[in-house]
Amino acid sequence: MGAHNALAETEYSRSCLIQFKGYCSMKILVTIHNNFVAQRFDLASEVLIAVHDGNRIVDEPRTIIMSRPSAEELCNLIIKEDVDTVICGGIEERYYKFLIWKKINVLDSVIGDYGPILELAGCRRLTSGTIIPFSLENGKMP
Amino acid sequence: MxxxxxxxxxxxxxxxxxxxxxxxxxxxxxxxxxxxxxxxxxxxxxxxxxxxxxxxxxxxxxxxxxxxxxxxxxxxxxxxxxxxxxxxxxxxxxxxxxxxxxxxxxxxxxxxxxxxxxxxxxISAFNSVMNTSLFHEHSTTGILGHSLKMQEVFELMPLMARTDASILITGETGTGKDLIAEAIHKASKRGRHPFIKINCGALPETLLESELFGHVRGSFTGAIKDKPGMFKLAQDGTIFLTEIGDMPLPLQVKLLSFLDDREFYPIGGDKKIQVDVRIIAATHRSLRDQVEQGNFREDLFYRLNVLHMHLPPLRERDGDIRFLLDHFLRELSARLNKKISGFTIRSLEQLTAYSYPGNIRELRNIVEYCANICQDDRIRSEHLPKYLLSTPLPPAKEGQDEQAAKTERSVINGSDPSRIGKDWMSFEKEMVINALIKTHGNRSKAAKELGWGRTTLWRKLNIHGLV
Known part of the structure; x- marks a missing residue:
């Protein structure tokens, strides 16, 4: 994996994410586009990182804007951030295997609004392939 | 909606x-x-x-x-x-x-x-064919080769595409089993229907059964909805079962039953599903040995082995090594924007004398290494991976005119079984396997045993096809 470029970080608030039940501390990274889980891991240009302490999200979730979409750089970021669980859409086998090898839980082929998806992940009820029908807002597409 | x-x-x-x-x-x-x-x-x-x-x-x-x-x-x-x-x-x-x-x-x-x-x-098959310079010669395969053994393979392929019988493809790792299977499918009457590949060695038994035959909702914990399974999704097409030698015995029974009746029950289902698919299986193992050892069902072996195609290892493909070296060097030089015109005689001697246990995949990787390292207009010995330099060369040369003859000799030398496994790659692979055996498969401990980080071990496992 090559070194990833400088990343621009912005604070980002998602009120819907604050309260939900969980069991133990977990750092979750979701590849996102608008309010949805991004369709592809390798083309994701924005990720959201949230820490769930067992009962709720700790602090505000952070969003990180990638300087360019790159599966390698995203893998580096995931390792650097010491993420426990990655939630994404389509991911190529080699990146999936790499992350699994690094003992990171990867939930792929997830489709839908990332708010309820994060809730499910926090409750340990999210699985690969989960589809949550969209409620399109402001004409934005996933 | x-x-x-x-x-x-x-x-x-x-x-x-x-x-x-x-x-x-x-x-x-x-x-x-x-x-x-x-x-x-x-x-x-x-x-x-x-x-x-x-x-x-x-x-x-x-x-x-x-x-x-x-x-x-x-x-x-x-x-x-x-x-x-x-x-x-x-x-x-x-x-x-x-x-x-x-x-x-x-x-x-x-x-x-x-x-x-x-x-x-x-268009993946089409693209892989277009990416080869021999498009006009073997337009249906995407496989390169001029040797007699490969000509036999090319002649056999259209015959296999014309029938609907099961095919067993055998050959060492890196010989192109997947490409051949997909080419046969594309050339067959099923070519416009799905070609679905399943690696039988990559999944645990229960998961593999679910992947192949599907399941119905509620059949086990986590089965929250019906899943069609690959056999159903491959309807009218071909299902390619790679590493069939690694398929668990209980699943072999179910596969045999499917091959007999062309119908199966999904996991937890009470309704039989009928499908029309062709089976192509591949393995790098000797299925006959597997049968003798009791690891593979004899009846399934005969069921799959209706048509058999063996892909020769590179060391047995006379003349193809030189041909493939030139082909990949041309391709990679263009990709890397370098002007490398060829190999020096000495480096060619080293390259053609090597036995290539990883076959074409390994040869391509070696050329890629050389093309990346080389800053000259020709690949020299010092640009070769170090483990190649330890490969003994044939006797002293008589002159450049005899180079072709010597190349042939060195290729033959490369097929000497006593030399296989004595190169660095084989030694390293053996070292990794021994460490994994010693640590009962614990990769973290194995990495420590070898003095590597876990990522280095991961890379080595990938290189040696042990993942």
Whole structure:
């Protein structure tokens, strides 16, 4: 994996994410586009990182804007951030295997609004392939 | 879901029949770009079932690289003009597939656009063939080779494509079993239907059974919905079972039963499903030995071994090593924007004397290494990977005129079984395996044992095909 470029970080608030039940501390990274889980891991240009302490999200979730979409750089970021669980859409086998090898839980082929998806992940009820029908807002597409 | 748009499409024709009649992945989208219907071919291509995909934004199901979300689709809706674009998708098997997308507007009887029709044609096999310089010579295979043994393979392929019998492809790792299987499928009457590859050694038994035969909702913990299984998704096409020698024995029984009756029960299901698929199996192991050791069912072996194709290892393909070295060097020099014209005599001696236990995959990797390292106009000995330099050369040369003869000799030397396994790669592989055995498969401990980090061990496992 090559070194990833400088990343621009912005604070980002998602009120819907604050309260939900969980069991133990977990750092979750979701590849996102608008309010949805991004369709592809390798083309994701924005990720959201949230820490769930067992009962709720700790602090505000952070969003990180990638300087360019790159599966390698995203893998580096995931390792650097010491993420426990990655939630994404389509991911190529080699990146999936790499992350699994690094003992990171990867939930792929997830489709839908990332708010309820994060809730499910926090409750340990999210699985690969989960589809949550969209409620399109402001004409934005996933 | 906009039900007016949905019904205006589906009421006009029997949409299901039309979609199933198209030999490519095809989906109907409404004006909100959500999937109204898709055919079985697209289910196989994407890995999503129609019932899951219906009402979902099409881009989330295709997972293509067609630029910013929905822009291409919206443009077709706006302009009413069809577009055809090359791109790729990542399917649920985590495989990137090259696709030719054709997106056309769908109009009702008063010429009002009510949605889109999206056709996804799998062009991965076509692309792999076009990427070879021998396109005109072996246009149906994408496999390179001029040796007699490969000519026999090329002659056998059309014969195998014409029949519908099961095929067993054997050969060492890196000899091109997957490419041959896909080429046979494409050339057969099933070529326009799905080609689905399953690695029987990559999944645990229960998961493999579910992947192959599907399951019904509630059949086990976590089975929250019906899953069709690869046999059903491959309807009218070919299912390619690679590493069949690693298939667990209980599943072998179920596969044998399917081969006998062409029908099966999904896990937890009480209704038999009939499918029409062709089976191509491949393995790098000797299935006869597996049978003798009791690891593979004899009856299944005979069932699969109706037609047999053995792919020769590179060291037995006289003359192909030199040919492939030149081919890959040309390709990689162009890709790396370098002007490397060829190999020096000394480096060629080293390269042709090597036994290539990893076959073409290894040869290509070696050339890639050389092309990256080389800053001159020719590849010299010092540009070769160090483990190649430890390979003993043939006796002292008489002169450059005899180079061709010596190359042949060195290729033959390379096939000497006593030398196989004595190169660095084989030694390293053995070292990794021994460490894993010693640590009972614990990779962290194995890495420590070898004095490597876990990532280094991961890379080595990949290099040696041990993952």
């Amino acid at each position: 906009n039900h007016d748009e949905d019904s205006s499409i589906t009421n006009t024709f029997n949409v299901g029949d039309i979609l199933e009649g198209v030999p490519h992945g095809i989906a109907l989208l409404d004006c909100g770009l959500r999937i109204v219907a898709m055919n079985r071919f697209l289910e196989g291509l994407t890995g999503f079932s129609s019932s899951d995909a219906r009402g979902i934004y099409g881009g989330s199901i295709f997972r293509s690289n067609l630029g910013d979300r929905g822009q291409v689709f919206l443009k077709v809706l706006d302009t009413g003009e069809a577009v055809s674009i090359e791109g790729d998708i990542i399917n649920r098997d985590r495989r990137k597939v090259a696709i030719q997308f054709t997106i056309s507007p769908l109009r009702n009887q008063v010429e009002q656009i009510v949605g889109l029709i999206v056709v996804l044609e799998d």
